[in-house]
Every structure is written in structure tokens, then in C-alpha cells.
Amino acid sequence: MDTDKFINVAQVGSIEAYTIDEGPARGVRALCVNTGAGLRYRVLADRGLDIDQAFFNEHSLTFLAHKGVTPPTRALDRGLDWLRGFPVGLLTSCGPTNIGGPCTDAGEELGLHGPHSQTAAALESVLQPDPHAGRLEMSIVGVMRYGALYGPCVTLRRTITSRLGENTIDFIDEFFNAGNEDVPHAWLLHINFGWPLLDRGAEFCYDAQTVEPFDNDASRAWFGGGHDPKRVPDPLKEHQGPNSVVGYLYPKPLDRTGRTTVGVVNRKLRLGVAIHYNTREFARCGNWQHWGRREYVAALEPMNGTVNGRDKDRAAGALDTMPAGTRKSYRYRIEVVSGRDETEKLRALNGDSKGS
Numbered sequence: 001m002d003t004d005k006f007i008n009v010a011q012v013g014s015i016e017a018y019t020i021d022e023g024p025a026r027g028v029r030a031l032c033v034n035t036g037a038g039l040r041y042r043v044l045a046d047r048g049l050d051i052d053q054a055f056f057n058e059h060s061l062t063f064l065a066h067k068g069v070t071p072p073t074r075a076l077d078r079g080l081d082w083l084r085g086f087p088v089g090l091l092t093s094c095g096p097t098n099i100g101g102p103c104t105d106a107g108e109e110l111g112l113h114g115p116h117s118q119t120a121a122a123l124e125s126v127l128q129p130d131p132h133a134g135r136l137e138m139s140i141v142g143v144m145r146y147g148a149l150y151g152p153c154v155t156l157r158r159t160i161t162s163r164l165g166e167n168t169i170d171f172i173d174e175f176f177n178a179g180n181e182d183v184p185h186a187w188l189l190h191i192n193f194g195w196p197l198l199d200r201g202a203e204f205c206y207d208a209q210t211v212e213p214f215d216n217d218a219s220r221a222w223f224g225g226g227h228d229p230k231r232v233p234d235p236l237k238e239h240q241g242p243n244s245v246v247g248y249l250y251p252k253p254l255d256r257t258g259r260t261t262v263g264v265v266n267r268k269l270r271l272g273v274a275i276h277y278n279t280r281e282f283a284r285c286g287n288w289q290h291w292g293r294r295e296y297v298a299a300l301e302p303m304n305g306t307v308n309g310r311d312k313d314r315a316a317g318a319l320d321t322m323p324a325g326t327r328k329s330y331r332y333r334i335e336v337v338s339g340r341d342e343t344e345k346l347r348a349l350n351g352d353s354k355g356s
Helices: 081-085 217-224 310-316 339-350
Strands: 014-019 029-034 039-044 050-056 091-094 103-105 108-110 122-127 137-147 153-163 168-177 183-185 188-194 203-205 208-213 245-251 259-266 271-278 284-291 296-303 320-322 327-338
Touching (some): 014 137, 029 137, 039 168, 103 310, 168 183, 188 271, 203 339, 208 217, 217 245, 245 259, 259 339, 271 296, 327 339
Antiparallel strands (some): 014 029, 039 050, 050 091, 091 188, 103 108, 122 137, 137 153, 153 168, 183 320, 188 296, 203 259, 208 245, 259 271, 284 296
16 A cells, blocks of 8 residues: 555545435434455444445445344334344344344243344444554444343454455444343354355355254255255245245354354355354354345344244253353454455365366
8 A cells, every 4th residue: 555645545445434325324424444455334323323335346245134224223122023123234233132033032022133233332432554653454433332221231342354455344332231131142153145246156255064944844954855955946926925045054163262254155156255253152053045036135143042033042051141241352353355266265165176
């Protein structure tokens, strides 16, 4: 980077903050991050510091819901109402006390996927890069608070970091149980992909010790039959409406610390997205596939529980707990890979890196 040839860092990459002023999203605070290497993404401060739009050069990486972004509201905390405000996007986080379907657990009525996505952040800092001073990192830090009098009272401090000239997004999610009682804890990263990254022939990339279909006929047939669940198909009539399939992946750790990688590659575009995380933090990774016409979307979802429902996780011994006054942290990275060498390296997780 020749710092003698520009004076304003926004010419090469930075974070731009604004408030959306039109349509259903009016009033929502947004921060657009340009890494200067092709990756651009938008962080929604009023939707839990999640990410909706994400592009690499001219290609969208994700799927955007018909309604787009809407302001946060507690009115969508019941039943399946969460879907009415689901913008999809690159990252929609679920939790922090429930990540599964609607249920009643320990006398508490729980809606789909928990309150995080409808929680606004208090921004602590927005740090711009300063290449003239040798600082290439840019970051966003914010705090979300969930709960009520008598609890649960949980705080999340999220740090999002990118670096000029690199196509990565690093996250640190730090939870604190600020209350005086133990609380159930569940956390899921709904990392969503769409066209043109997803297209016929694109493939999911992972080396899983086990693939466990969700408990319904369609998922069992998709992940347990003769079909290759790693291959992306054309739109499917059987995926119209709410029909989709889900499988739980258990990727092999790549080292003794528990690190692993899952991802998706479009060989035609020489483009892929890798998700790097720790299996000690996220015990399984969901693979949601919904190949509906015009609603053509899939996700890889590192999670510490299941989406079966918190009551079912409790009964199965799969429900995590945060004791009063304790902290729990997650570190993960979303990385865009491009070019033959990098995409084939990601594909090698499947044990097949050959071909045109």
C-alpha cells in the first residue's frame, strides 16, 4: 500500500456509519465495512451487530429476505414470529438462552431462536484503520443486554475486526451472566449464503465425523440417502413454502486445540467462504438447505446445542448453563477465499481437490 498516493483512508477502505432513512428499515443504524480487498459487508447496530449485506467484488455472498431489514421489536419473541423479522443476511445470531424451536421449558415460554436478533447494541467504539500510522485493523465493538427484573440478566460484548487488504471478519463474542442465578445458555451462528455464490454445482466443504439428519423424513432422505447433500441443486419444487432440510455436522478438529473449518465453494466463480471456529465452543454445525424458487438459501450454523427445542436439549443433557457471575467467550472467523488455489484448498476438506 503506497501511503504517499492518498490522504483519506476511505479511498482504500474504512467503516462508514449511517442511519437507514427509507422503507421498513427506517431508523436502523448501519456500519458499512470496506476491507479494500474486495470484501464489503454491512453491520446492523440495531440488530445485535449482525451482518446483512455482504459482497466480494461484484458477487453477493448471501441471501436477503423479501422484506429486508426491520427495526428491533420484542413483539416478535413468541412462537414462529421471529421469521417475520428475519433479514437473513450473512450472519444472524441466535440465542443467548434459546436457539431452537418454540417450546415451554422450565415454565418459560420460548420463541424461535431467542431474542438476540431483535436486540439493539450500545456501541462502545468504531475504530478506523490508519495506514499512515501503520494501523491496518478496523473494528466495531458493542454491547447487548438481555433480560428483565428477576432475570435472566445476560450481557454480550461483541468485537468485529477486519484488516485492510484482507478478506476476513474476526469475531469475539464475550458473554457475562450479570444476574444472581444460573441461566440456560445457547448460541448459534446462522451464517447464510445465496446466489450467485450458491448455484447449481456449488458444494459445501467439510470433513465430518458424523452427519446426523434432523428428525423428519425430508432431512433423513436428504442427508442419509443416495443424494449427495454437499452438492447444491437447482431450485426444487419440494422446497416451496416452509419446506427445507437440516443436518447436524460434526466436523473433525484440525488440531489439538479443537479448531475446524467448514465452508462453501463455487468453482465456476473461483469463490468460496470459509468459517473457522472451535469445536470445543460449538459442538456441532447445522446445515440448513432451502432450495425454494426465489427463496434459494442455505446456511452453515456452528452451535453449542441443537435446534430441537430447549426443552428437548435439557432432557437430552445437551443444554449448556452459565452460572451466575461467570463469563463465556467464542472466537470465530468468516473468510472469503478466491482463485483456484484457495478455493481448491477449501474443497480439499471433502477429500476431492481434483478437477477443472
